[in-house]
Structures are given as structure tokens and as C-alpha cells.
Amino acid sequence: MVGVEHSDNPLVVDISAYILTEYVPAKPLESNLEVVFSTTDQALSEKCGQLNCGDNLKFPFARAGYAPTAVYIQDAKELVVADAATETKRVVELSLNISSLGEFDYEPGDTVAILPSNDPHVVAQLLHRLDIVQQADSYCLVRLALNCAKKSAKVPAHLPTTSAKTPREILTDCLSLHSVLQKQFLSALARCTSDSKERAFLASLSSKQGTNHYQTLILERGLCMLDLLELCASCQPTLALLVEHLPRLLPRPYSISNSPLECSKQMLRIIYSIRTHKAGVTTAMLEAKIKQHEEQLQQPVKLFLYPRIQNAFRYTDQELTGNQILIAVGTGLAPFLGFLAHKQRQQLATGETWLYVGAKTPQAMLKQQQLLDWQASSILQRLRLCYSRSSTPEEPKYVQQLLEEDAEQLVELLLQPSTILYVCADGAKISKSIEEGLRRCLQLALHLDEMEAVQRLKELRTQGKYREDLWL
Ligand SMILES: Cc1cc2nc3c(=O)[nH]c(=O)nc-3n(C[C@H](O)[C@H](O)[C@H](O)COP(=O)(O)OP(=O)(O)OC[C@H]3O[C@@H](n4cnc5c(N)ncnc54)[C@H](O)[C@@H]3O)c2cc1C
Structure with a gap:
């Protein structure tokens, strides 16, 4: 079942209550993209988030001269213990070895952006649902569909067009699986759903007449695609449909929490808080990496980050x-x-x-x-x-x-x-x-x-x- 984050907190929605008797489903987007599997062997590339996707991919607010680079976890300290009684979140201080960034001059107040990746268990479950487990680690490219009639159609830059990635990498590094669902996407999902009740639920939610239900379930309760797949077991979208509709998994900013004078310029610290239930994508990834760091002290654990443009929020x-x-x-x-x-x-x-x-x-x-x-x-x-x-x-x-x-x-x-x-x-x-x-x-x-x-x-x-x- 997809939607592991609900294991402590089961997702309970009576979908019958959201099926309308009269509605017109939203018109789904024309499908412009297709995923083609590569028949030739690909040179193995260093897996680094969204690098190796489109050549034009820009990283938001990246400081001139810097691209996402692998840095290594040096230490992780729990500063605050989570406490359910006071709804206090766990807070962790992460020390990172950033020598790979080269000459990086930072000042107190500067920020870095960390490239997130989706939970591997969620990705594995999704691959299963898409019925592409066999091809999960085969190289593929995203290109415009042969029958694409839209002249302005383009493959988004965060998807692999020239150098190949695997479906597992695309779902792990490139797509935001928790984004707010657009009505056109709901309508497209309805078309891939065989059970009539589930199909009617998704189609109703996509319709103009279902706006109140869309407001309640999608905007207020925050149900994302993974939740809907959990609720609609017969919905089986294709990878091409997901790359068409899901937005880019964006880097997240973190403030540097030390002075460059405090330790060598080869090091920086960040501090993050993590929610106990429904942890965010990046913070959940950081937690998993810390666990890995604690378990395999010999092997360095990496994550990808880049320095962000400086602004006035600094102590210079x-x-x-x-x-x-x-x-x-x-x-x-x-x-x-x-x-x-x-x-x-x-x-x-x-x-x-x-x-x-x-x-x-x-x-x-x-x-x-x-x-x-x-x-x-x-x-x-x-x-x-x-x-x-x-x-x-x-x-x-x-x-x-x-x-x-x-x-x-x-x-x-x-x-x-x-x-x-x-x-x-x-x-x-x-x-x-x-x-x-x-x-x-x-x-x-x-x-x-x-x-x-x-x-x-x-x-x-x-x-x-x-x-x-x-x-x-
Ligand atoms: C300039 C700037 C500097 C920042 N510096 C820091 C920093 O130093 N330390 C830091 O912890 N964060 C910082 N943030 C926030 C950080 O970028 C992320 O948004 C945050 O860590 C959650 O990312 P995520 O990918 O885990 O959650 P997402 O997957 O993006 O989260 C999904 C939803 O859950 C909510 N959410 C997730 N985690 C939390 C949380 N811990 N508390 C409250 N709501 C949450 C989000 O609001 C969002 O609606 C900064 C943001 C900006 C813009």
C-alpha cells in the first residue's frame, strides 16, 4: 500500500460521501510526454539528484559559480527531543564536511539549499503500483509523444532527456510526490481507475461541481497523490502520466548556524526540526541519512547541496x-x-x-x-x-x-x-x-x-x- 506516512495515523476517508450524482469531470491535459526505455547500455553516472537531467535545469537562488555538490555528514546531534505532550518537534544539528565545495566563503545568515529525495519505500511501492518493478532500474528518457500536437510542448528541464535515468531515479529525485493535486490530474487519474466507485470519486473531485469536496480533501486535509492511490486501489497510472502532471521536487533552503571563524571553512552546520507525524520530504531524508551515518561510521554518508545567493539577512x-x-x-x-x-x-x-x-x-x-x-x-x-x-x-x-x-x-x-x-x-x-x-x-x-x-x-x-x- 502506498502512503506509508499514515501507518501511525490511518487515512480514513469514506469515498462514497464524495461521489456526486451529477458532475462533469475536468478535461484532462493532452498527453504530450512519453517515457522510452533505452535499448543501449548507458554509462553509469554519479547519482546526484536532479543533475544529469535536462541541460537547462536551473537551481533556484544558486550562488553564481556553484552547482549542487556532494557533501558529507560529519556529525549529528539531537538538540531537542520530540515531546508529544507539548507538541515539541525533534531538533537536530547536522555538521557537514563541505570541502568538496572548494573555496566557499560564507557569512553568518547565509543559506544553503539541500536537494531532497523521496522515501525509497514510498518509491518502491509506487513502482509496484505502476507495474514497472521489472523496469525500475532500466534506463529511460522522457520525450515528446510522437502524436503530440501542441507546438509549444516541451519536456520539463527537471526530467531526463539526453542522459538517461531509471524510473526509480525519476521518482526518487525529480518529482514532487506530495504536491497539491490539480483537477486535470485528478481527472486523468480517474481515467486509469477500473473500479467504478473509485473512478466516480476521482472524477467528482475533479469537477466544477465538486469544488467544495476538492477544497475539503485536497486543500484543507492536504491529500496528495499517494493518499489517493491508497484510497483507490484500482487506480493504476503510467509513469508518463506522473511525469506529465507532477511538479519538480525542489531544493529546500537551510540557514547556516555557525560562524566561518568557529571552525574551518571545510565545515558548516545546519539545524532542522522534524515533525513526528507526516514528516516533510527533506527532513525525513536527513533523518534516514543520519541513521545510515550512525550505522556505518566507516563509510561517509553524502547529501547534495549548493550555496544560495546572499541577501541582507547577514552579520558581516x-x-x-x-x-x-x-x-x-x-x-x-x-x-x-x-x-x-x-x-x-x-x-x-x-x-x-x-x-x-x-x-x-x-x-x-x-x-x-x-x-x-x-x-x-x-x-x-x-x-x-x-x-x-x-x-x-x-x-x-x-x-x-x-x-x-x-x-x-x-x-x-x-x-x-x-x-x-x-x-x-x-x-x-x-x-x-x-x-x-x-x-x-x-x-x-x-x-x-x-x-x-x-x-x-x-x-x-x-x-x-x-x-x-x-x-x-
Ligand atoms: C530562507 C529559508 C531558510 C530556512 N532555514 C531553515 C533552517 O535553518 N532549519 C529548518 O528546519 N528549516 C529551515 N527552512 C525551512 C526548510 O527549507 C523546509 O521547508 C523544512 O525543513 C521542511 O522541509 P521538508 O522538505 O522536510 O518538508 P516538505 O515536504 O516541504 O513539507 C510538507 C509540509 O509539511 C510542513 N512541514 C514539514 N516539516 C515541518 C516542520 N519541521 N515544521 C513545520 N512544518 C513542517 C511544511 O510546511 C509543508 O507544508 C528555511 C526556509 C527558508 C525559506
């Missing part, structure tokens, strides 16, 4: 003599650990640094002892921590409450010419709440009305004094 030589206000929630602390380690090692760093961090519980606060040590050694002039699951009513639970408590002094520091405020949070909702907290601070300290404070925040952004890193 220019900022050394200025002040910083750092605001983070949860794993959002990761880049600031790099800022602070950098400041500790820079004689020239003379400014004030204030850090505000929120976590669910004290156990979920990343590197709490290190933060206290930085406070004790005056790397941090102010450290304010809060816990959203705190049961003490008088304690602030959210960073925006801490900001408001400090409103007068915070705004005074913020308005100094050399001060930069950095916010790092995973999700638009958290950063919005922080922005509202900052707006209230400006109102309180400068006696502004709401509109004036909003305008002031806008100006701070434009001046580069308010910088955000949002992990959407």
Missing part, C-alpha cells in the same frame, strides 16, 4: 561595530547562533546585541546554556527568553510580549543609526505577530497612532533596519 564586517536586535522563535534561532559565535570571535565587534527568543518549553530552547554563557561574557547585552507552554500565568509566553515589556528601551536602541533588527521565524503567522508587537512598541514609546506606527515600520524596512528571514 559592515555590521560588526553596530547594534543588533535579534528576534527568533523555535528553530528560527539557528542563524543567530552563527551571528553570536561570529561576534564572540571578532575583536572589532563593539555594538550591543539583544536577543529575544521564544520556544514551547525550556527543554525546547536551542542551546540555552550557550546563550547564558554569551550573556555572562557580554556577547549578549540583553537575553530575553519565553515559553509558550509555560503554566505560570504572570510569565510572558510570546516574544511579542517580551518586546512590549521592553518597548521604551527597545525603540531607543532601534532608532540609533547603527542598529539593525533581525527577525527569523518559521511561518508567516509568527512573523506577523512579531511585526504587530513591534508596531505596538513604536506606538508606546513614540506615542504614535496605529497608522503612524505602521508607516514607521515600513520606513525601517526600506532603510534596511528591519530584516526578516521567513521560512515559509
Whole structure:
């Protein structure tokens, strides 16, 4: 059965409840692509994610001169233990040997992109469903179908057109198996379904009349293709149909969480959090690689990454003599650990640094002892921590409450010419709440009305004094 991620949490959907009596299925896309198996032997290529696909494949936000490169896991440390009672996610710090990247100059705040791959078990089950287990490791190419009438049709660059890959590699490296299903895809899946009830379910979901059901199941509950294959056992699509409809498996960004001065330039660290249920594709892959690293210490375990373009969310030589206000929630602390380690090692760093961090519980606060040590050694002039699951009513639970408590002094520091405020949070909702907290601070300290404070925040952004890193 496909959809292993539901093993702890079975997928329960009564498909009969979503079959309409009257509907017009969405018109499926014309099929433009076909998969052809190669008859000649192919030179073995280094399996590296989406490299060796189309020659024109671009890697989003790649820094000039860098392509995805194999780097090696050096160490993995659990920073936070998952806790179901407080819905705390496991957090891991990964040290990577990046000597293969060559001369790579990075600064605190920079990010790298990791190439994900889909879970091999899910891929194996999918190959079974597509009934191509025998050909799973034979080389194939994707090309325009001979009867393709669409003049503008092209094979997407993330699919192999010249140098061959196997169906297993295409499903593992190239296609996003968890993407939001388009109605045309649902309609095409219905056409490959032999059971009449299952076919009617998929076709209803694809129809205009089924928009409410599409909203509930696909957009709100987030059912993906794997879930639908689990629900519709008689649906048997072809590989060509999947390459036609599934989007590219995109690289995911991660913040570098150390200073280049802290360790040799051959090394960098990232910190990631992983959900216990329905873990994401990349984080699940990283977990599997860590397990492999722990089991086979002799053999290095690799993953593919590339440096991303730098932006203003950085702590560079220019900022050394200025002040910083750092605001983070949860794993959002990761880049600031790099800022602070950098400041500790820079004689020239003379400014004030204030850090505000929120976590669910004290156990979920990343590197709490290190933060206290930085406070004790005056790397941090102010450290304010809060816990959203705190049961003490008088304690602030959210960073925006801490900001408001400090409103007068915070705004005074913020308005100094050399001060930069950095916010790092995973999700638009958290950063919005922080922005509202900052707006209230400006109102309180400068006696502004709401509109004036909003305008002031806008100006701070434009001046580069308010910088955000949002992990959407
Ligand atoms: C500039 C930038 C820097 C980033 N830096 C970091 C970093 O340093 N550390 C870090 O952990 N992440 C960071 N992220 C987020 C990261 O890129 C991934 O989005 C995240 O790790 C989930 O990837 P995935 O492939 O495992 O999940 P996907 O398969 O893409 O996830 C599918 C769905 O599950 C949700 N999801 C998956 N995992 C989680 C999770 N752990 N918490 C909440 N929701 C989740 C996602 O919102 C998504 O809707 C950053 C993002 C950006 C844009």
C-alpha cells in the first residue's frame, strides 16, 4: 500500500460521501510526454539528484559559480527531543564536511539549499503500483509523444532527456510526490481507475461541481497523490502520466548556524526540526541519512547541496561595530547562533546585541546554556527568553510580549543609526505577530497612532533596519 506516512495515523476517508450524482469531470491535459526505455547500455553516472537531467535545469537562488555538490555528514546531534505532550518537534544539528565545495566563503545568515529525495519505500511501492518493478532500474528518457500536437510542448528541464535515468531515479529525485493535486490530474487519474466507485470519486473531485469536496480533501486535509492511490486501489497510472502532471521536487533552503571563524571553512552546520507525524520530504531524508551515518561510521554518508545567493539577512564586517536586535522563535534561532559565535570571535565587534527568543518549553530552547554563557561574557547585552507552554500565568509566553515589556528601551536602541533588527521565524503567522508587537512598541514609546506606527515600520524596512528571514 502506498502512503506509508499514515501507518501511525490511518487515512480514513469514506469515498462514497464524495461521489456526486451529477458532475462533469475536468478535461484532462493532452498527453504530450512519453517515457522510452533505452535499448543501449548507458554509462553509469554519479547519482546526484536532479543533475544529469535536462541541460537547462536551473537551481533556484544558486550562488553564481556553484552547482549542487556532494557533501558529507560529519556529525549529528539531537538538540531537542520530540515531546508529544507539548507538541515539541525533534531538533537536530547536522555538521557537514563541505570541502568538496572548494573555496566557499560564507557569512553568518547565509543559506544553503539541500536537494531532497523521496522515501525509497514510498518509491518502491509506487513502482509496484505502476507495474514497472521489472523496469525500475532500466534506463529511460522522457520525450515528446510522437502524436503530440501542441507546438509549444516541451519536456520539463527537471526530467531526463539526453542522459538517461531509471524510473526509480525519476521518482526518487525529480518529482514532487506530495504536491497539491490539480483537477486535470485528478481527472486523468480517474481515467486509469477500473473500479467504478473509485473512478466516480476521482472524477467528482475533479469537477466544477465538486469544488467544495476538492477544497475539503485536497486543500484543507492536504491529500496528495499517494493518499489517493491508497484510497483507490484500482487506480493504476503510467509513469508518463506522473511525469506529465507532477511538479519538480525542489531544493529546500537551510540557514547556516555557525560562524566561518568557529571552525574551518571545510565545515558548516545546519539545524532542522522534524515533525513526528507526516514528516516533510527533506527532513525525513536527513533523518534516514543520519541513521545510515550512525550505522556505518566507516563509510561517509553524502547529501547534495549548493550555496544560495546572499541577501541582507547577514552579520558581516559592515555590521560588526553596530547594534543588533535579534528576534527568533523555535528553530528560527539557528542563524543567530552563527551571528553570536561570529561576534564572540571578532575583536572589532563593539555594538550591543539583544536577543529575544521564544520556544514551547525550556527543554525546547536551542542551546540555552550557550546563550547564558554569551550573556555572562557580554556577547549578549540583553537575553530575553519565553515559553509558550509555560503554566505560570504572570510569565510572558510570546516574544511579542517580551518586546512590549521592553518597548521604551527597545525603540531607543532601534532608532540609533547603527542598529539593525533581525527577525527569523518559521511561518508567516509568527512573523506577523512579531511585526504587530513591534508596531505596538513604536506606538508606546513614540506615542504614535496605529497608522503612524505602521508607516514607521515600513520606513525601517526600506532603510534596511528591519530584516526578516521567513521560512515559509
Ligand atoms: C530562507 C529559508 C531558510 C530556512 N532555514 C531553515 C533552517 O535553518 N532549519 C529548518 O528546519 N528549516 C529551515 N527552512 C525551512 C526548510 O527549507 C523546509 O521547508 C523544512 O525543513 C521542511 O522541509 P521538508 O522538505 O522536510 O518538508 P516538505 O515536504 O516541504 O513539507 C510538507 C509540509 O509539511 C510542513 N512541514 C514539514 N516539516 C515541518 C516542520 N519541521 N515544521 C513545520 N512544518 C513542517 C511544511 O510546511 C509543508 O507544508 C528555511 C526556509 C527558508 C525559506
